[in-house]
Amino acid sequence: MSTPQTHILEYDIVVVGGGTAGPMAAVKAKEANPNLKVLLLEKANVKRSGAISMGMDGLNNAVVPGFATPEQYTKEITIANDGIVDQSTVYAYAQHSYATIEELDRWGVKFEKDLTGDYAMKKVHHMGTYVLPMPEGHNVKKVLYRQLKRARVAITNRVVATRLLTDENGAIAGVLGFDCRTADFYVIRAKAVILSTGAAGRLGLPASGYLMGTYENPTNAGDGYSMAFHAGAALRNLECYQINPLIKDYNGPACAYVTGPLGGFTANNKGERFIECDYWSGQMMWEFYQELQSGNGPVFLKLDHLAEETIQTIETILHGNERPSRGQFHARRGTDYRTQMIEMHISEIGFCSGHSASGVYVNSKAETSVPGLYAAGDMAAVPHNYMLGAFTYGWFAGRNAAEYVSGRELPAADAAQVEKERTRIFAPLLRDNGLPPAQVEYKLRRFVNDYLQPPKVTRRYEIALNRFAEIAEDIEQLHARNPHELMRAAEVGFIHDCAEMAARASLFRTESRWGLYHYRVDHPQRNDAEWFVHTELYKNDKGEIAHRKKEIEPYSIAIDTEEGQAYNRLRIKKDEAPEPQAA
Amino acid sequence: MPFIPTEIALRSSAPVTIDHDKCIGDKGCTVCVDVCPLDLLAIDKSTGKAYMQFDECWYCLPCQHDCPTGALKVDIPYLLR
Structure with a gap:
């Protein structure tokens, strides 16, 4: 291995994660303003990365005129998510859903159609009709790649983003990371960052004991959840786990x-x-x-x-x-x-707003609570958003980030943040011996299973926090023999952050909600009087995990009591x- | 004398295997190396052929699908099979 280099790059917008939402965001930012310098940063290779590396067999939430209205869809998701929904975010998706399908169709993604050429919609949800099969959906990544090339989006593969840079006002100033083959350090200055790094899919340990035998693509270790938290962004309803x-x-x-x-x-x-x-x-x-x-x-x-x-x-x-x-x-x-x-x-267990509701807070413009930071896809808290929601919020993020950066100066990269992260990231590579990343990951994720898998018992959750604190010490002893193991070591850090956030978010909400996802044995009843709210998790002034309740936006689409029980x-x-x- | 930190390797059978007669890694092909989401494959410098370097397979199949000569086979990892 040659001595790692440091690369300092400058872009208007950096999109982190080239799976589903990311490519759409990058293309839409370039369409909004072709003069922008847009970088798509990917830990794997954009050609085959993310949740849909081998395509997708259907749309789970297509709102197609003649079959469903945006109002009906918003109602269904409000009820399916036990009422804890900002309807403006779901409704914004629903209104744009059909435009997204038509765009993908134009680009060459194949959807099932009936003999008259209409989309062949199917009913799977409890109330409405939202499923559109894609029996020939294996080519989605190829279609996206062609669009990235056409829009002249810059692509950097095999770089692991680890932390976000912020300026003196707390706004986004760039991304830090390293190359998983050369260990080169990347300082990427940017006016805006779009996070689209997928679910936290490597949180629990599969019952097989095999680390990478996960439902989600195991590249998705919760990187974006961790980076957003450390940059000061709020996360919502993390206790609403993904369990499949x-x-x-x-x-x-x-x-x-x-x-x-x-x-x-x-x-x-x-x-x-x-x-x-x-x-x-x-x-x-x-x-x-x-x-x-x-x-x-x-x-x-x-x-x-x-x-x-x-x-x-x-x-x-x-x-x-x-x-x-x-x-x-x-x-x-x-x-x-x-x-x-x-x-x-x-x-x-895992975090994933694509399937449940656990994610980084975003409004209906895909803005997080940090200026210049956007999020889309499985990691952004728009409940039950699935693949089509990832594309749609990627679209929103790209378009709105393009507007945000217009006329804005490139913020300075804070040298202290850069050096602190350089020291943190490369420590496992510089040690002569220590703990193998895979062993620490195995033990951490086994503890996640032992203590966090629902039913949630308060005492077990308290023990989990003690165990996770011990693992935090082990992380200081990680040893990587090469840049590949350094990537796994960085991911152990992401998984550890997510495990602690999962435990603390679950302890905060002292009621039961969302069926098995948040069944608290010590608080078995749903308690709307106190807990008909979002829970928000954020980093306080001391750098610790803190919580607050956030009001749910008043419903624009009313739910009557009878329907609400469906x-x-x-x-x-x-x-x-x-x-x-x-x- | 202090105790010396020592590591010990765990054996694992690689789920990804290569047909060396078909692999054209020695002609400069790196398709499987490029597409693996987990970055597990590499070209062996001594043979010029692809091989599985790390045991972290998600059995997702882009390597097998995209290989231009059909030189690569993915089995489900033993623990799940």
Whole structure:
């Protein structure tokens, strides 16, 4: 390894994370003003990075005229997220949803259409119709890459961003990071930064014990959550974890959204339906958990009652998009959808607003609470935003960041911040010996499972904080033998920050809400009188984690009491259970 | 004499394997190295062929899909298989 160099770069806008929201943000910033210098910074390679590296099999939240209105969608998500929603953010997404689909369609992303050329919408949610299949959705990354080239966005791959630079007023001044192959140090000055680094997907440890056997792309270690926190940004409702119903061991999605409209469903060990709706929500996961507790587990995805041609369609979609190695996994274990149900389990915990609501606070312009800092995608707190929400908020972030930087001077890079971070980042590489990053990560994430996995018990959470404090000392002893291990060492820091934030956010909200996501055994009831609020987590003057309540914006779309209960009635009543659908 | 810090390696079977007859890494191809999200693959300088350098596979398959000669195979990691 040659001696690491320091690179000092200057841009108008730096987008951190080139998965889904990031490329859209970069393209839209350039479209707003082609003279801007825009950099897309990526830890992996933009061609195949992020949650959709192998494409996506459908849109989970398409608001298509004729099938749903922005008002209906906003209502559904308000109810699905137990009321803790700033409707302006969800509504802004919903109003722009169709324009985003049309743009992606023009760019060459393929959506399912019926014989008349209309989008072939399917119903999966409890109330409305929002799912648009993408059986040929494997090329999304290729489409995005072409647009990045056309818009002349600068791309730097294999650089791990670790901290944000701020100026004397607390506004954004740039990004610091290092190259995971050369360990070169990067000081990237910028007028605005857009964070789109995905979920905190490496928080809990998969039951397999395999560190990288996560649902999310394991590159997404919570980098953006940690960087936003240290830059002074507020984070919201982190206790509303992401917990998913997944294929056991494989830990990938069972895809009830894909199979549901074709007749598949989630079943107990008797092959019976026990929930009315397979749309992922805390309430759905609660019923899943109850079914396991009641001795009716394991829970399965049931397809074995479907016709041969339907099964073949399902195989083509599920074994060709998103997680295509799934076919290989089933084949090796002799699982054939025709004759066997697919064993599922409850995943480890993570943060992800794309699926639940835990994220960095943003308003409907994708602005965080730090001037010049924007966030989009899974890490930005717009509940249940999914891939289409990532594209849409990426669009907002790019457009608004372009406006923000216009006429603005490039802020100075504070030398003290730069040197402090240089020392922190490179310490593991400079030690002669110490703890291997993978071992520290394993232990940290095992503690996350042992103490933070719901049901949440106060005493267990208090012990977790002690264990995490010990791990903080271990982090000071990490030893990296090469730049690759240095990347893993930096990620252990991100994971540790997220673990502590998860524990403290959960202890702050002394009620239960969002089904299994935030079930506090010591506070088992929902308490709207005190907790019909956002919880906000932020860094106080002493540099510690602090909390405050934030009022929920008055609803612009009213929810009547009867409707508001819809997601609390997911369990099928024994005598009224419908017969499994004939295919 | 103080105790000497010592490391010990854990064995692991690599889920990504290469067909050396098909791999054209020696002709300058780095497609699999480029696309791996976790940066696990490299070209072995002595053989000129790709190999799995780090055991952190997400079994996501871009390397296998994008390889121009079909020289690379991804198995599900043993612990999950």
